[in-house]
Amino acid sequence: xxxxxxxxxxxxxxxxxxxxxxxxxxxVPFATMIAVSFFQRQQGxxxxxDFVFDNYARFxxxxxxxxxxxxxxxxxxxxIACVVLGIPxxxxxxxxxxxxxxxxxxxxxxxxxxSEVMIGFAWSTLFSRTAGLTNLLVWLGLVSQPQALxxxxxxxxxxxxxQAFPYTVLVIYPALVRLDPTLTEAARTLGASPxxxxxxxxxxxxxxxxxxxxxxxxxxxxxxxxxxxxxxxPQHWTLSVLITDQAVYQSNMPFAAAxxxxxxxxxxxxxxxxxxxxxxxxxx
Amino acid sequence: MNAxxxxxxxxxxxxxxxxxxxxxxxxxxxxxxxxxPPQGFSLSWYGQIFTNPEWRNALIASLTLAASSALLALLxxxxxxxxxxxxxxxxxxxxxxxxxxxxxxxxxxxxxGLLTFWATTGFYGQSWTAVVSHGIFFVTLPxxxxxxxxxxxxxxxxEAAATMGADDRTVxxxxxxxxILPYLVSGYAFAFVLSxxxxxxxxxTVGFTMETLPIKIFNALRYGYTPTMASVTVLFLxxxxxxxxxxxRFGDLPKLLGAMSEEx
Amino acid sequence: MSGLNINHVTxxxxxxxxxxxxxxxxxxxxxxxxxxxxxxGKTTLMRMIAGxxxxxxxxxxxxxxxxxxVPTHKRELGMVFQSLALFPHLTxxxxxxxxxxxxxxxxxxxKKRVEELLGMIHLPGFADRSVNKLSGGQRQRVAxxxxxxxxxxxxxxxxxxxxxxxxxxxxxxxxxxxLQQRLGIxxxxxxxxxxxxxxxxxxxxVMNKGEIxxxxxxxxxxxxxxxxxxxxxxxxxxxxxVEADSAGRAVILGxxxxxxxxxxxxxxxxxxxxxxxxxxxxxxxxxxxxTVTFIRDLGGAIETFVEAGGTQVIAVSxxxxxxxxxxxxxxxxxxxxxxxxxxxR
Numbered sequence: 001x002x003x004x005x006x007x008x009x010x011x012x013x014x015x016x017x018x019x020x021x022x023x024x025x026x027x028v029p030f031a032t033m034i035a036v037s038f039f040q041r042q043q044g045x046x047x048x049x050d051f052v053f054d055n056y057a058r059f060x061x062x063x064x065x066x067x068x069x070x071x072x073x074x075x076x077x078x079x080i081a082c083v084v085l086g087i088p089x090x091x092x093x094x095x096x097x098x099x100x101x102x103x104x105x106x107x108x109x110x111x112x113x114x115s116e117v118m119i120g121f122a123w124s125t126l127f128s129r130t131a132g133l134t135n136l137l138v139w140l141g142l143v144s145q146p147q148a149l150x151x152x153x154x155x156x157x158x159x160x161x162x163q164a165f166p167y168t169v170l171v172i173y174p175a176l177v178r179l180d181p182t183l184t185e186a187a188r189t190l191g192a193s194p195x196x197x198x199x200x201x202x203x204x205x206x207x208x209x210x211x212x213x214x215x216x217x218x219x220x221x222x223x224x225x226x227x228x229x230x231x232x233x234p235q236h237w238t239l240s241v242l243i244t245d246q247a248v249y250q251s252n253m254p255f256a257a258a259x260x261x262x263x264x265x266x267x268x269x270x271x272x273x274x275x276x277x278x279x280x281x282x283x284x
Numbered sequence: 285m286n287a288x289x290x291x292x293x294x295x296x297x298x299x300x301x302x303x304x305x306x307x308x309x310x311x312x313x314x315x316x317x318x319x320x321p322p323q324g325f326s327l328s329w330y331g332q333i334f335t336n337p338e339w340r341n342a343l344i345a346s347l348t349l350a351a352s353s354a355l356l357a358l359l360x361x362x363x364x365x366x367x368x369x370x371x372x373x374x375x376x377x378x379x380x381x382x383x384x385x386x387x388x389x390x391x392x393x394x395x396x397g398l399l400t401f402w403a404t405t406g407f408y409g410q411s412w413t414a415v416v417s418h419g420i421f422f423v424t425l426p427x428x429x430x431x432x433x434x435x436x437x438x439x440x441x442x443e444a445a446a447t448m449g450a451d452d453r454t455v456x457x458x459x460x461x462x463x464i465l466p467y468l469v470s471g472y473a474f475a476f477v478l479s480x481x482x483x484x485x486x487x488x489t490v491g492f493t494m495e496t497l498p499i500k501i502f503n504a505l506r507y508g509y510t511p512t513m514a515s516v517t518v519l520f521l522x523x524x525x526x527x528x529x530x531x532x533r534f535g536d537l538p539k540l541l542g543a544m545s546e547e548x
Numbered sequence: 549m550s551g552l553n554i555n556h557v558t559x560x561x562x563x564x565x566x567x568x569x570x571x572x573x574x575x576x577x578x579x580x581x582x583x584x585x586x587x588x589g590k591t592t593l594m595r596m597i598a599g600x601x602x603x604x605x606x607x608x609x610x611x612x613x614x615x616x617x618v619p620t621h622k623r624e625l626g627m628v629f630q631s632l633a634l635f636p637h638l639t640x641x642x643x644x645x646x647x648x649x650x651x652x653x654x655x656x657x658x659k660k661r662v663e664e665l666l667g668m669i670h671l672p673g674f675a676d677r678s679v680n681k682l683s684g685g686q687r688q689r690v691a692x693x694x695x696x697x698x699x700x701x702x703x704x705x706x707x708x709x710x711x712x713x714x715x716x717x718x719x720x721x722x723x724x725x726x727l728q729q730r731l732g733i734x735x736x737x738x739x740x741x742x743x744x745x746x747x748x749x750x751x752x753x754v755m756n757k758g759e760i761x762x763x764x765x766x767x768x769x770x771x772x773x774x775x776x777x778x779x780x781x782x783x784x785x786x787x788x789x790v791e792a793d794s795a796g797r798a799v800i801l802g803x804x805x806x807x808x809x810x811x812x813x814x815x816x817x818x819x820x821x822x823x824x825x826x827x828x829x830x831x832x833x834x835x836x837x838x839t840v841t842f843i844r845d846l847g848g849a850i851e852t853f854v855e856a857g858g859t860q861v862i863a864v865s866x867x868x869x870x871x872x873x874x875x876x877x878x879x880x881x882x883x884x885x886x887x888x889x890x891x892x893r
Contacts, residue, residue: 006371014367015364015379017359017360017363022360022423023382025419025420026386029401032400032404033400033401036400089292092292102538106525106529109528110528113474115480115482116481117502117505118481118517118520120505121501122304126303126306131306162299162300165299173541174541174542177542219388223390225392244484244488247488248491253396257400260392263390263393267390440630444633446599446600446620447704448621448650448697449647454621459635463637
């Protein structure tokens, strides 16, 4: 068996089904969404084909500007929180015994796969008046009355960090496991304390990984849809919430599609900017 | 240093476990109230999942959807990953990219894309569209595990099989498939568990005609509280723990998640 | 004719020419070693014989028919890979039976053949073992047995012994040669180890930079190297510059020696003298004057390094004929025309 370019039509055989499925059910829907973003909304139905910019013009308002700004701010805040927490954690994890690593990985996978609905429900319970954390504080005598901690920005932020943390660890994990342990050992022999070695050797060596992780967690957090709704006030709703709201409850698919296209463009632009900035720094 | 590490691990562990402990606690409350620590002890809310027809139907819908969409994801990923490994065709990497994209973009994008697509083609609301949607959405997982699995196969094994008289098809059946099997199973497991828990894509495509468990919980949340949500959450957590535990037991989980093989 | 014929085969990878216009004829039943430094094209040549790579130009014939474009699996080969490529998901017996199984040979016939082969490689009763639990030497034998299961027309081995330690390697070389002679199978081995090639081969093919430099029996390669590359690559040798004086006599290390004749039409060349053919004597009386610079006593042999006319020359002698010299001593060296070759430069 030689590994070479496919030559006969039959050699392409295995590609037909996957390529067809991905094209038909991912590329075409994506294109449909872009097309719909230029369509006219039809009252009582879905939409009528057209080519108008109304849907884009509509969210160039202060309200949608605020929502977009808040969405980006929230995603960036979550990404930073996760990376700050995740890097030292993953660093220590990667240096633990294999058994301990496996147990943590299984636990992280369980939480990562846990439905957003369930994460939202779990945190709303933990932050509730009747079954929540504040009962513990009452019991400890720190506060006099149990109280609800939701809805609040803190609750949204905490739950989203909770949701994105396993993802962050799993994204950084390969790079940290492969990091040459003799690097820090060398730094230690040169007189650096473990913590100093971590900041002067590990963090700089991983700069590109950290940047990539920030971007990936940012996009991941941008997609959070239920947590702002379950744990936040309306002013904490993200663009994802508005998109779903417009598409499902307001039956305004063209407008939802326009917002989705805009979301893709904004996130791609931010990713591009971050990558560009990373490369500029690299060049120096 | 070691104490510091333990403390840090403990803090992270507590952060991750606390909400789940509370949920597990409220799931065994005797009465239908949201209180922690639980008052009394009862497993009746777990029974509810199977006896209450609404919850049972949602469970069956979720399991059916997860089992079939994970299979579809595998059927898309396997030939693609095999082709990319078997042939020199750099242009075909575009399909690899397409396979990874749905999972990397904010899910609401994929969900809305599929919603507009099903609405335009007139299939909106039919239950099989959820299978296709999830199959595409989660194709990333088996694609990544299988690509990893293929890259771990020593090509000289395939060449050896060829020198012994095996044609392409025989090589695939007798050498490649047995070696790729652990990755096939874990790819399926990942897709299955994530599909079981997925909300937004399922909701946007079939939310009005079919209730999966996450959709059911969300709908129930809006009308108030029932401890069954807590018991379902614990049940799902257990399913995930068992599945990933098995993957870890019979496969090399650190390697599967991108670490180099440590054969100790 | 039967056997293997390689006709003007060239293989290019992009702009890099791995094998350049190679022709070679391997008579049936002979044992050929492709020998050369890494990157000389020997493995590429073998992969083309196996059909794992396609030649850019040229043709390959096996047993009288052109197999250049025939896919690997239809060539009826047996091949042992450098990594051995034992299937990790199969037992020893299943590995050996693989080529029989995919040909649909009956189960009991397979079993009998596996037992036969396990006996041949001195591992009876190993059929149900896992290949991952075998020692290096055992894995080696299993790979050989697996390649021979169908009694192939051609037996190919790519650096088959490179993973073994030196002692085991030497034992396996002898065993492999005896096995080949017993089966009378046409065999090609790729190796970079010249001792291995000398031990096993009927014909040694020395390659460098994609070309065959010499193809001859081991003794001839050693005694009559075709050029200075071969002389230097095979065993240890002294390469000493030779020039012709105005009368056409050879001048070696500043001394005119009549007994050597230059290759026709050349005035400059290289003399290849094996260290064991360098004789250390008292200075004068026609010997080339030299100074001892270093003596290395290896127990089984003594190497004496001398400097003559600005060139280092090494002489090897056995402990019985140890030259009584010490570092710094003036000596003479004698070169025997019968055991030395003058090569074109």
